[in-house]
Structure formats: C-alpha cells, structure tokens
Amino acid sequence: MKGHAATERPAWNRFSGLANNIADTLNEAIHARYLKRPQAFCHLAGAKKLLLTADYSGHRMSPYRTVGLLLVNKDDVAPWKSRLQHLRKGCLGRRRLSYKDLRHDTIRRKALPHFLASADRLRGYCLAVAFAKNLDPLVEDVADHKGLLAPLAQWPKPLRLWGLYVTVVAATLIQSTCSADADFVFFTDEDELVSPRERLEQFVTLLRVVVRDIGPNQYGTITYGTAGMTGNNLFVEDMCAVPDLVAGALTDYLRSAGGEATLEVPSTALDPRARVVIDWMLTKAGGLTRLAAVDDAAPAPQIGRVRLLRRDP
Numbered sequence: 212m213k214g215h216a217a218t219e220r221p222a223w224n225r226f227s228g229l230a231n232n233i234a235d236t237l238n239e240a241i242h243a244r245y246l247k248r249p250q251a252f253c254h255l256a257g258a259k260k261l262l263l264t265a266d267y268s269g270h271r272m273s274p275y276r277t278v279g280l281l282l283v284n285k286d287d288v289a290p291w292k293s294r295l296q297h298l299r300k301g302c303l304g305r306r307r308l309s310y311k312d313l314r315h316d317t318i319r320r321k322a323l324p325h326f327l328a329s330a331d332r333l334r335g336y337c338l339a340v341a342f343a344k345n346l347d348p349l350v351e352d353v354a355d356h357k358g359l360l361a362p363l364a365q366w367p368k369p370l371r372l373w374g375l376y377v378t379v380v381a382a383t384l385i386q387s388t389c390s391a392d393a394d395f396v397f398f399t400d401e402d403e404l405v406s407p408r409e410r411l412e413q414f415v416t417l418l419r420v421v422v423r424d425i426g427p428n429q430y431g432t433i434t435y436g437t438a439g440m441t442g443n444n445l446f447v448e449d450m451c452a453v454p455d456l457v458a459g460a461l462t463d464y465l466r467s468a469g470g471e472a473t474l475e476v477p478s479t480a481l482d483p484r485a486r487v488v489i490d491w492m493l494t495k496a497g498g499l500t501r502l503a504a505v506d507d508a509a510p511a512p513q514i515g516r517v518r519l520l521r522r523d524p
Contacts, residue, residue: 221245222252224387226426232353233376233506234383234425237340240517241387241502253334253500255388258284261335263385263397264450265377267404268310268458275341275505276373277462278380279454282388283335283499285396292446294329298322305445308452310459313484323456323487330453331497336388339457339492340380341465343507350375357424362417366410373404378418379425386426394431400451401439411437460488461503464520493520 223245227235245252255261262285268277299305303322306312313319330337342350354360354375363371385395397415405411415435422430438447463485481489492501503520 220254220256220390222249222254222256222388226386232379233342233346233350234379236517237380237383237504237506238387240504240519244502244519251495251500253336253388253498255282255284255335256390258286258334258389258393260285260394260396261389262288262450263381263395264454265381265397265399266451266454266458267373267377268455268462269341273462273466274344275462275465276344276347276376277339277341277458277465278377279456279458279461280338280381280384281330281335281450281453282338282381282384283333287332287334287498291329291333295326295446295449298325298329299445307445307448308456310456310484310488320484323484324491326449326452327456327488327491328496330499332499334498335500336384337453337457337492337499337501338380338384339454339461339503341461341505342376343505346506347372350379359417359420359424362413362420366413370404374414374417377404378414378421381418382421382425385422385430386428389428389430391428392431395433397433397435398447398451399437400455401437405437411435456488457492457501457503460485460492461520464489464503465505489520 223242225242226238262281262283264281266279268279269275302318303326304318306316306319306322308319308323308326313323350372351360359375360371363374366374397418399405403410405414415433419433422433436447438444438451463482467481467485489503492503495501504517505520506517
C-alpha cells in the first residue's frame with residue numbers, strides 16, 4: 212500500500228456534489244475521519260481497474276435502509292481468490308456465505324471469521340451505511356431535481372429508493388477514492404433490484420449517471436454482471452457476500468443498539484453473527500479500509516447527519 216506522502220491525491224478526496232444531499236454529508240463525515248487517521252485509509256490512486264460489489268439490507272419494519280459495498284483494486288484479487296479456495300477446501304465446501312444463512316448453519320458460522328480475515332490483504336474499501344428512512348423524501352426530491360429518476364421511472368417506489376441509495380453511496384465512494392479514467396467491473400447478487408436483465412441495465416445506467424454527476428472526476432467504463440450470469444461462479448458469490456454480510460450486520464447492530472452509533476464495543480446482547488462482522492469492521496488490518504456509518508435526519512429536515520461507528524467515543 213502506498214504511503215500517504217507518496218501521492219499527490221489524498222486517500223479520501225473531499226468534494227461538493229449535490230448541495231445538502233446524502234453524498235455530501237457522507238463524504239464530509241468520512242473526510243473528517245481521514246484527517247484524524249490518514250494512515251488507516253487505503254490509497255487507490257493509480258489503480259486502473261477496480262471491482263465493485265454491492266448489496267443492501269433492511270426489512271419493511273426497520274427504520275433504516277442499509278447499503279454495503281466492496282471496492283478493491285483488481286490487481287489484488289488473485290491472492291484473495293487463492294485464500295478463499297483454500298478455505299473452501301478446508302471446511303466451507305460450496306456453501307455460499309450470506310448473512311441470513313449464517314443463523315442456522317454451524318459450518319458457515321465457524322468459517323465466517325476466516326472468510327472475513329481472508330479479505331484483509333485486499334487494497335480498497337468496505338463500506339456499510341445505514342440511512343434513516345425519514346431521509347427518503349429528501350433523496351427522491353434531490354434525485355428528481357437533478358433528473359436522476361428517469362432510468363428508474365417504471366420501478367416500484369421501494370425498489371426505486373434502494374436503487375438511489377446504492378448508486379449514490381457507490382458513486383460517493385468512487386469519487387472520493389479513485390483516480391479519474393479508472394474502469395470498473397460491477398457485480399451484485401440476483402435479486403429484485405437487478406432482475407430481470409432490463410432492470411439491471413437500468414440500474415447500471417443510473418450508476419453511470421450518478422458517478423458522472425456527483426463529483427469532479429470522469430471515469431472510464433463500467434461493465435457489469437450478477438452471480439447468476441456467471442454460472443454461479445463461487446468467487447463472484449464470495450465477492451458479493453462481503454457487502455451482504457456488512458449490510459446485514461449493521462442493520463442488526465442498530466436494532467440492538469437502539470440507533471446509537473458510538474458504542475465503545477459491540478454489545479454483548481448483539482446477535483453473534485453481527486458481533487463477528489462488526490468487530491471485523493472496527494478493526495484495521497491489512498490494506499482494506501473498513502467503514503460503517505449511520506445517516507440520520509438532522510434537526511434541519513433538508514440535510515442528514517452522518518455518524519461513523521468507532522471503538523472509542
């Protein structure tokens with residue numbers, strides 16, 4: 212991983228995109244953390260091709276919509292794939308790791324810490340962000356004002372909101388960390404957000420538009436696919452499992468913590484699955500920067516308030 216002084220571009224780049232929107236508040240909150248602990252942030256400047264995977268969590272009764280993302284340098288993927296193959300030969304077999312499936316499968320739960328540790332040497336970012344649902348009108352209003360809703364015009368409203376949250380967070384992460392002209396390969400699970408194929412194409416169209424409009428850099432191509440489109444390739448499944456795990460764990464964490472995002476350590480009352488994942492998210496190891504944040508409505512209704520989870524108050 213490159214040292215902070217070795218590159219002109221900061222590891223986390225501050226920008227001002229759409230005034231008072233969730234991208235600006237998220238970017239500024241993480242930038243404030245970066246100024247305090249720049250050594251904890253990975254430098255992706257210079258990476259020419261990156262892999263991006265995304266997932267989301269939050270049932271109908273949850274007060275939050277949670278987005279999980281993994282963005283890594285494609286050059287680091289081969290060693291990770293080798294470590295995952297070793298893990299699968301040892302105990303995991305062809306089991307897919309998902310947050311939901313961990314509940315009733317002892318083998319998956321035992322493999323979880325090793326699966327997460329295998330990603331430590333990746334160079335990039337793992338980001339989970341929970342958005343209070345009372346921000347939904349703000350998100351739609353800003354998106355409508357900027358003409359971002361056109362690709363999703365025929366989508367049901369709940370899916371349209373998920374599409375907006377995922378693409379805005381992904382675009383924020385890309386604009387904050389990646390050099391201009393980089394190319395991206397995007398994967399996600401097969402779910403209603405990207406199925407049928409026409410909906411996946413509309414989602415990626417929105418992602419391209421938001422990446423272009425939300426910050427100062429212009430990028431290259433975004434190619435895309437789903438785990439199902441790759442013939443259920445286990446490595447693609449594993450890449451998609453990371454955002455699934457962190458989004459599910461953050462949702463459970465907030466339910467157990469009553470929305471408090473500054474607990475010193477995960478609560479002992481926390482679901483064991485969430486405790487393992489949140490502990491991993493709050494531990495810096497290797498080249499993968501892990502960040503978990505909560506965006507609540509601030510006293511002023513037109514903006515949000517972002518708080519980052521941390522070990523120390």
